[in-house]
Amino acid sequence: MKPFMILLALSVTGLCKAQTISSDDQLHFGAGALISATTYTVVYTTTKNKKKAFWYSLGAATLAGLAKEVYDSSKDNNRFDTGEWGATALGGLTASVTINLFVGKNKKRKNQTAYL
Secondary structure (H helix, E strand, O other), X not given: OHHHHHHHHHHHHOOOXXXXXXXXXXXXXXXXXHXXXXXXXXXXXXXXXXXXXXXXXXXXXXXXXXXXXXXXXXXXXXXXXXXXXXXXXXXXXHHHHHHHHXXXXXXXXXXXXXXX
């Protein structure tokens, strides 16, 4: 009980702080998710291939993040930020995995209920 009280006291007083994510990294994550979701939708509706749509959407988000960071590093007083590139790629991965989990399930469910 005593360690719990010490931890509670530290967290209330503000001496114990968690890491925060900058608003710029949040924007990069959102942009990666948006690029990935759009690419996944276009590729899947064209090819009906989940694997191809997953890899193309993840690649598009990663390449967009890389291109943005290369462009930013070419400006004066700026550098290549791997954290922002990672946030963009992680946003793309999150969107790709999420969409991949839910695409194509209705067709299987309809076929199973038709035979019952």
